[in-house]
Amino acid sequence: MEEAGRAAADELTRAFPGRAALLLAGGGANGGDAFVAARHLLALGAPATVLALPSRHPLTRANRRRWRAVGGQTVALTPAALSRRADASTVLVDGLLGTGFQPPLRPALAGVIAALNAARALGSPVLSLDLPSGLEAELAGADQSVQADVTVTFSGLKPALLFGPAAARAGRVVVAPLRLPPGWALAEAVATQPGDAELGAVLPVRGADAHKGTAGRVWIVGGHPGTAGAPLLAGLGALRAGAGLVTVHSGTELPLLYPELMVRHHANLGAFLAAEDHARPDAVALGMGLGPGAAGHARRVLAWGLPTVLDADALQPELAGHGHAGCLWTPHPGEAARLLGVGTPDITREPLAAARALQTRLGGVVILKGGPSVVADDQGLSVSRGGHPGMASGGMGDTLSGLLAALLAQGLGPGEAARVGVRLHARAGERAARVFGYGLGATDVAHELGGAWADLRVAHPGN
Ligand SMILES: NC(=O)C1=CN([C@@H]2O[C@H](COP(=O)(O)OP(=O)(O)OC[C@H]3O[C@@H](n4cnc5c(N)ncnc54)[C@H](OP(=O)(O)O)[C@@H]3O)[C@@H](O)[C@H]2O)[C@@H](O)CC1
Numbered sequence: 001m002e003e004a005g006r007a008a009a010d011e012l013t014r015a016f017p018g019r020a021a022l023l024l025a026g027g028g029a030n031g032g033d034a035f036v037a038a039r040h041l042l043a044l045g046a047p048a049t050v051l052a053l054p055s056r057h058p059l060t061r062a063n064r065r066r067w068r069a070v071g072g073q074t075v076a077l078t079p080a081a082l083s084r085r086a087d088a089s090t091v092l093v094d095g096l097l098g099t100g101f102q103p104p105l106r107p108a109l110a111g112v113i114a115a116l117n118a119a120r121a122l123g124s125p126v127l128s129l130d131l132p133s134g135l136e137a138e139l140a141g142a143d144q145s146v147q148a149d150v151t152v153t154f155s156g157l158k159p160a161l162l163f164g165p166a167a168a169r170a171g172r173v174v175v176a177p178l179r180l181p182p183g184w185a186l187a188e189a190v191a192t193q194p195g196d197a198e199l200g201a202v203l204p205v206r207g208a209d210a211h212k213g214t215a216g217r218v219w220i221v222g223g224h225p226g227t228a229g230a231p232l233l234a235g236l237g238a239l240r241a242g243a244g245l246v247t248v249h250s251g252t253e254l255p256l257l258y259p260e261l262m263v264r265h266h267a268n269l270g271a272f273l274a275a276e277d278h279a280r281p282d283a284v285a286l287g288m289g290l291g292p293g294a295a296g297h298a299r300r301v302l303a304w305g306l307p308t309v310l311d312a313d314a315l316q317p318e319l320a321g322h323g324h325a326g327c328l329w330t331p332h333p334g335e336a337a338r339l340l341g342v343g344t345p346d347i348t349r350e351p352l353a354a355a356r357a358l359q360t361r362l363g364g365v366v367i368l369k370g371g372p373s374v375v376a377d378d379q380g381l382s383v384s385r386g387g388h389p390g391m392a393s394g395g396m397g398d399t400l401s402g403l404l405a406a407l408l409a410q411g412l413g414p415g416e417a418a419r420v421g422v423r424l425h426a427r428a429g430e431r432a433a434r435v436f437g438y439g440l441g442a443t444d445v446a447h448e449l450g451g452a453w454a455d456l457r458v459a460h461p462g463n
């Protein structure tokens, strides 16, 4: 609570210098954070008043006493008291409800939240502690919640701050890392968000003597009549992510769209994959437009034990138990629902929990794709925000699969490849969207991967 309140006070003075703070303290620990923040504001020389509800929470009561001991003023919180004090020179700090909120919202609190949102509309910005009051931490929905301008969240990103209409209530989100016991973030539904500098640090660096045989050999397995473009987009993604040699293996004839790709048609793809007499690549991506029989093909490839990206038609529930630590599974919410035997809304309502459940079921690393995407491995959860709504178009995921296979083939572990890959993909989408906007195509994104790579390298000057 001490670290949380202090981090909030620091952010408040950075984001809203010169404003008098009105801190609204609820009865739980979230309210305690508000009392601590008020005390630190006072120490920083910033004017602060606390409007508080009664509390039975021992730490919150203790921090209310400490606030009083340093001369802090507390008044009873009512909608009228709030409306009287808030104006365009104040900033409101929302410490009413945090992760302990149990819906439905009681009418008294609903009145306070309505008064707070009304004050914001009249010019007093709002900083929420941990999450805007009235949001359920685990869910993507928002009913009668606070609308914040900034949310200082503690330890890690909660689902409500990332997904669906709830995320729009949070404004700019700042994560305040707290010193917590190891494993806490794994046990709680929170996620980290690696920065570009951190991701740039794990990008592979090539010697001047590199040649196509050392730059990563990727196989793409996919394609079926009607979905012949999917493996080609994956192949393009792999090429643009630096793979030295990319071969597309397909059970159907594919047009030679990109001459850098080696394209092989197999009358019997299953027999080819089962054969032992061919040299194997460094990494495989399979499933893109692969059509019927994909699970059987996937089992054959998984038996090789190579770093493998499983996407699209290869994301079948019967493959659970056939994976290995080098597998990277890349479902979108519809495919995730199929894998877990639930409905798609069950996935989109609680994406962090869904990503964790998928990783437990499948092993290896899971990327639950979307805006934002979630990466789950045995270290925990991370999210990649960014990208562009123009990326909501067919083939985007195929390009990502090829990109991921290229990173695996260049020596990244599956967790690293997932975290770097989703960020590179999103960054490439942001770059391409400057030209194409909502008309963005997967090919455009692939062509920006080199630029995105350079952006991450610049973010990490040591590279
Ligand atoms: N975990 C950690 O390590 C850390 C946690 N930290 C902080 O703790 C926060 C969680 O604190 P928490 O668990 O005390 O719950 P909290 O969000 O204050 O809510 C409880 C209060 O809300 C009330 N209330 C509930 N439902 C209601 C409703 N429907 N309608 C109206 N009222 C309702 C409930 O009332 P009661 O049921 O008791 O009458 C009680 O007064 C977390 O978000 C973060 O800020 C940080 O200090 C850093 C370290």
Ligand SMILES: Nc1ncnc2c1ncn2[C@@H]1O[C@H](COP(=O)(O)OP(=O)(O)O)[C@@H](O)[C@H]1O
Residues within 6 Å of the ligand: 312, 331, 332, 369, 370, 371, 372, 373, 386, 387, 388, 389, 390, 391, 392, 393, 394, 395, 396, 397, 398, 399, 400, 425, 426
């Ligand atoms: N609104 C969005 N914001 C950011 N990224 C998005 C958005 N919509 C889609 N994407 C990204 O585009 C890709 C779509 O993948 P997928 O649905 O598998 O496409 P496809 O099956 O057509 O290849 C994912 O990587 C996803 O994260």
